[in-house]
Amino acid sequence: MPALATGPGPDTGLYELLSVLPSQLQMYVKSADDRSFLHTMFSARSLHSLVKIHEKLQHYEERCPAPVLDSAGALAQGVSEELQMKPVSADVTELLKLLSKPHVKSLLSVHDTVAQKSYDPQLPPLPDDIDDDEDSVKIIRLVKNKEPLGATIKKDEKTGAITIARIMKGGAADRSGLIHIGDELKEVNGISVDGKQPEDIIQILSQSEAAITFKVVPGPETDGPASEPKVTQQHTKMYVKALFDYDPDEDKAIPCKEAGMAFKKGDVLRIMSQEDATWWQAKVEGGANPRAGLIPSKHFQERRFALRQPSPIAQPQKISRKPSTLRRSFRLSKRGKKTNKSMYECKKSEQYDTADVPTYEEVAPYCRAPGARYRLVALIGPTGVGLNELKRKLLISDPQHFSVTIPHTSRVKRNQESDGVEYHFISKHLFETDIHNNKFIEYGEYKGNYYGTSLDSIRSVIAKNKVCLLDVQPHSLKHLRTAEFKPFVVFVKPPSIQRMRETRKNAKTISGKGDKDTSKPLTDEDFEEMISAAQLMENQYGHLFDLVLVNDDLSSASGELKRALRRVEMETHWVPVSWTHS
Ligand SMILES: Nc1ncnc2c1ncn2[C@@H]1O[C@H](COP(=O)(O)OP(=O)(O)OP(=O)(O)O)[C@@H](O)[C@H]1O
Numbered sequence: 001m002p003a004l005a006t007g008p009g010p011d012t013g014l015y016e017l018l019s020v021l022p023s024q025l026q027m028y029v030k031s032a033d034d035r036s037f038l039h040t041m042f043s044a045r046s047l048h049s050l051v052k053i054h055e056k057l058q059h060y061e062e063r064c065p066a067p068v069l070d071s072a073g074a075l076a077q078g079v080s081e082e083l084q085m086k087p088v089s090a091d092v093t094e095l096l097k098l099l100s101k102p103h104v105k106s107l108l109s110v111h112d113t114v115a116q117k118s119y120d121p122q123l124p125p126l127p128d129d130i131d132d133d134e135d136s137v138k139i140i141r142l143v144k145n146k147e148p149l150g151a152t153i154k155k156d157e158k159t160g161a162i163t164i165a166r167i168m169k170g171g172a173a174d175r176s177g178l179i180h181i182g183d184e185l186k187e188v189n190g191i192s193v194d195g196k197q198p199e200d201i202i203q204i205l206s207q208s209e210a211a212i213t214f215k216v217v218p219g220p221e222t223d224g225p226a227s228e229p230k231v232t233q234q235h236t237k238m239y240v241k242a243l244f245d246y247d248p249d250e251d252k253a254i255p256c257k258e259a260g261m262a263f264k265k266g267d268v269l270r271i272m273s274q275e276d277a278t279w280w281q282a283k284v285e286g287g288a289n290p291r292a293g294l295i296p297s298k299h300f301q302e303r304r305f306a307l308r309q310p311s312p313i314a315q316p317q318k319i320s321r322k323p324s325t326l327r328r329s330f331r332l333s334k335r336g337k338k339t340n341k342s343m344y345e346c347k348k349s350e351q352y353d354t355a356d357v358p359t360y361e362e363v364a365p366y367c368r369a370p371g372a373r374y375r376l377v378a379l380i381g382p383t384g385v386g387l388n389e390l391k392r393k394l395l396i397s398d399p400q401h402f403s404v405t406i407p408h409t410s411r412v413k414r415n416q417e418s419d420g421v422e423y424h425f426i427s428k429h430l431f432e433t434d435i436h437n438n439k440f441i442e443y444g445e446y447k448g449n450y451y452g453t454s455l456d457s458i459r460s461v462i463a464k465n466k467v468c469l470l471d472v473q474p475h476s477l478k479h480l481r482t483a484e485f486k487p488f489v490v491f492v493k494p495p496s497i498q499r500m501r502e503t504r505k506n507a508k509t510i511s512g513k514g515d516k517d518t519s520k521p522l523t524d525e526d527f528e529e530m531i532s533a534a535q536l537m538e539n540q541y542g543h544l545f546d547l548v549l550v551n552d553d554l555s556s557a558s559g560e561l562k563r564a565l566r567r568v569e570m571e572t573h574w575v576p577v578s579w580t581h582s
Pocket residue numbers: 327328381382383384385386387388389390503504506507508509510551552553554555557
């Protein structure tokens with residue numbers, strides 16, 4: 001693209017990029033039509049103009065422009081008056097017409113306002129009737145805008161005094177630095193708060209315009225260091241991942257709904273204050289709101305969850321005709337084919353872990369250092385959802401990068417099998433010793449033989465600097481969630497039953513009934529079971545999922561998975577804080 005390549009200016013990076021893009025993209029673009037489209041797009045005048053504008057603006061910004069004068073409006077007015085005295089010419093008429101246009105006048109007026117830096121709102125004069133004797137009284141005036149004040153008030157039932165209960169971090173009151181917890185409110189906009197309820201005061205506040213004037217008696221906290229402990233620095237830097245959804249409007253216990261902050265499971269929250277043991281102040285990380293909101297503290301929320309009746313959905317249910325604990329991960333051999341269609345019952349309890357109370361998990365930013373080991377990728381999902389297919393797709397797409405574990409078995413090696421390829425063949429006695437020593441993340445028994453995935457087999461894949469793809473039962477996740485494995489948990493979810501009918505016409509499920517394993521097409525009943533099993537898993541373990549992947553179209557799902565895993569390898573993301581300490 002010569003037109004772009006010769007682009008002037010101090011920063012020619014963008015020009016260079018645009019000029020090389022068509023040739024760089026060529027190898028990915030097969031059709032001639034697409035190539036011609038790209039060529040036309042990159043040589044379009046409008047694109048060149050945009051780049052030029054971008055460059056000019058950048059150049060302009062670097063020069064840090066400062067106004068020459070702050071009375072351009074008055075100057076234009078003067079020029080117009082003088083021109084009117086001049087002999088009429090086409091140029092004079094045109095200039096007069098231009099200067100009289102309302103949008104030119106407005107532009108100059110805005111210019112002057114910016115040049116004068118007169119953004120500060122005008123505060124009304126101080127009230128005249130300030131009692132000089134009340135030397136401990138403070139008059140505070142705050143400019144009102146659409147933002148809430150960011151403070152809550154409470155009434156002392158005994159004395160009737162109205163005091164500031166809490167100041168929301170980053171809110172208007174906090175930023176002013178003038179109002180403090182414990183300050184006693186005497187008047188709002190000249191109206192005495194004597195005998196008033198907090199709701200009445202909120203009403204006065206909502207009606208006031210432009211500025212709010214408070215008369216307060218400073219509370220003990222503002223007097224000196226003997227006050228209550230202030231929020232410590234370490235608290236202001238604490239981040240947590242929310243493991244539950246929260247809506248203050250539905251919380252009967254919150255002291256002030258308006259001050260509450262809603263969040264969703266998976267949101268990262270920055271904890272701004274833990275001064276109150278019951279109500280923390282937090283902001284959603286990356287959110288636009290600069291003001292902190294109230295959220296239930298970890299301790300308080302744990303107590304509430306513990307007191308709550310277990311939800312019926314969290315109860316173990318019969319979700320499948322087949323036992324819900326059937327294992328699959330043992331089936332995909334290193335060579336990428338299904339070597340063993342057997343099904344096993346996992347001996348570890350799949351009773352749901354109702355003792356775990358998911359509230360918040362402290363997290364920290366993490367970015368894999370170049371050359372460092374990859375995070376384990378734990379795939380979970382209901383039987384038949386397509387975990388093996390997804391693993392297989394990834395393995396085929398990049399066998400140097402992805403790998404799977406080699407299972408252990410106590411069954412006798414067959415002629416065509418090799419130790420350490422399809423399985424690690426070990427004796428029943430050794431298998432049982434290894435079970436006893438907790439060497440297996442999962443194991444099961446099938447037709448009198450043991451099969452299992454050992455922790456060492458995961459370690460061995462990771463040590464080869466490959467991404468280990470492992471499908472596990474969700475209850476095993478808690479044993480894997482360590483700094484060593486740093487599992488990235490992918491929940492594979494079935495699409496709607498309608499879509500499964502359309503996409504799974506050739507899909508087969510393995511039936512282990514009788515002596516032989518047979519495969520049979522998936523039925524509506526299988527689809528329904530898959531959907532309800534997925535629902536159950538999501539309800540119970542959803543707080544542990546890093547990615548929810550709907551396996552509708554297989555290629556799209558595997559593409560999405562691959563892209564997500566790439567991001568995890570390259571980009572900074574949040575992980576439990578304990579994983580970043582090692
Ligand atoms: N997106 C998809 N579209 C069409 N067919 C699919 C899709 N995903 C999986 N299948 C098919 O569904 C069947 C079950 O898939 P797969 O064996 O990968 O499931 P799984 O989750 O490993 O289940 P299991 O625990 O029963 O082995 C296979 O026949 C597979 O080819």
